Amino acid sequence: MKALVLAGGSGTRLRPFSYSMPKQLIPVANRPVLDYVLGTIVDLGVTEVGVIVGDRADEIRQALGDGSRLGARLTYIRQEAPLGLAHAVVIARDFLGDEDFVMYLGDNMLPDGIAPIAAEFAEHRPAAHVAVYKVPDPRAFGVAELGPGGEVLRLVEKPQAPRSDLALMGVYFFTAAVHEAVRSIGPSTRGELEITDALQWLVSAGAHVRAGRYEGYWKDTGNVEDLLDCNRHVLHGLRPRVDGGVDAASTLVGPVVVERGARVAGSRIEGPAIIGEGTVVQDSHIGPHTSIGRACTVVDSRLEHSIALDGASVTGVRGLRSSVIGRSASVGTSGQSADRYRLVVGDHTRVEVAA
Numbered sequence: 001m002k003a004l005v006l007a008g009g010s011g012t013r014l015r016p017f018s019y020s021m022p023k024q025l026i027p028v029a030n031r032p033v034l035d036y037v038l039g040t041i042v043d044l045g046v047t048e049v050g051v052i053v054g055d056r057a058d059e060i061r062q063a064l065g066d067g068s069r070l071g072a073r074l075t076y077i078r079q080e081a082p083l084g085l086a087h088a089v090v091i092a093r094d095f096l097g098d099e100d101f102v103m104y105l106g107d108n109m110l111p112d113g114i115a116p117i118a119a120e121f122a123e124h125r126p127a128a129h130v131a132v133y134k135v136p137d138p139r140a141f142g143v144a145e146l147g148p149g150g151e152v153l154r155l156v157e158k159p160q161a162p163r164s165d166l167a168l169m170g171v172y173f174f175t176a177a178v179h180e181a182v183r184s185i186g187p188s189t190r191g192e193l194e195i196t197d198a199l200q201w202l203v204s205a206g207a208h209v210r211a212g213r214y215e216g217y218w219k220d221t222g223n224v225e226d227l228l229d230c231n232r233h234v235l236h237g238l239r240p241r242v243d244g245g246v247d248a249a250s251t252l253v254g255p256v257v258v259e260r261g262a263r264v265a266g267s268r269i270e271g272p273a274i275i276g277e278g279t280v281v282q283d284s285h286i287g288p289h290t291s292i293g294r295a296c297t298v299v300d301s302r303l304e305h306s307i308a309l310d311g312a313s314v315t316g317v318r319g320l321r322s323s324v325i326g327r328s329a330s331v332g333t334s335g336q337s338a339d340r341y342r343l344v345v346g347d348h349t350r351v352e353v354a355a
Helices: 033-042 057-064 085-091 115-124 178-184 195-204 224-235
Strands: 002-007 048-053 073-078 101-105 128-134 142-146 152-157 166-174 209-213 251-253 256-258 263-265 268-270 273-275 280-282 290-292 297-299 302-304 313-315 330-333 350-353
Touching: 002 033, 002 085, 033 057, 033 101, 048 057, 057 073, 085 101, 085 178, 085 195, 115 128, 115 166, 115 209, 128 142, 128 195, 152 195, 152 209, 166 195, 178 195, 195 209, 224 290, 251 256, 256 268, 268 273
Parallel strands: 002 048, 002 101, 048 073, 128 209, 251 268, 256 273, 263 280, 273 290, 280 297, 297 313, 313 330, 330 350
Antiparallel strands: 101 166, 128 166, 142 152, 142 166
16 A cells, blocks of 8 residues: 655645745644654555645655655655645556555644554455544535445535535545546536545446544644644643753653753743753743744743744743744733733744733
8 A cells, every 4th residue: 555645735724834834844742744644654554655745845855855764755746736636646646556545635633543444444445435524514624425334425525505514534545446536527616626526426436435434633734723732632642751951940740841952941841841952941931732842942931832833932921822933933022011912923023012
């Protein structure tokens, strides 16, 4: 089996961060989302991975390299324009050959793994096997209608009147039968080759298409709120580790990671939290569910349930919560009084808040 990871999307819902970095490289617990995606795939025993890339191809190549760091062998496949998930299968035909493969959206976080879905595919080996998840509002998703044995009866993309609450999650297992399907469909009204149309083509052609209900944690990290929630979830699995320096005036409570070269002075850090390599935390209080990236500076501040990307600086701010601070961004004070703030700060910006 091979894998196809889609990492070409523009990430409009994650602006301003996605203006300056691919959304698939935004960190969760100080690791890029794509690291988790590839780790999930490698855990299945799949090591041959095609990565669909777009305009940000160079940044993704630089971050992932040849994949050996993660136990995979990567082949990069350029998609010149965002023409749909089924189009990604079309352009990956030479890489995929006639082998079975798993297709995985590169901004999906499934930290509990997908081994049960893979096992169902291996047991039944239908033409396609899709992972579905029960959602409160299916209108924003591709929706699957299932028969009593888990067979897919019908698929509809973003229906206005859904007949099912089972959404396609962005994890698909295919045999080579899908290649005829993606060649046989035309573009949708938005000009894309939709994978739901290819799946429906298989169903209409009488092919065996199944769905497996996913019961683990799932987030599409496409917006700030989901990114923060995913960061919180992943941090709950943190094992405490101190590779940097923590002085006697500091207190670490619960699972805290202080990475190599980081320095904590006169501060209190309540886990789960992670302090990145080369970061300085001084006279500050870092609350739970917080990830501080590499080479950051946090001085005389308090923040919790937040993410600070590499190179960020926070000085004299004592009420940050549910915030995301971009790379090399600077957050300081203006001298006015207030006790709490919420920030979504893009890369290389400066924000002043009340002291």
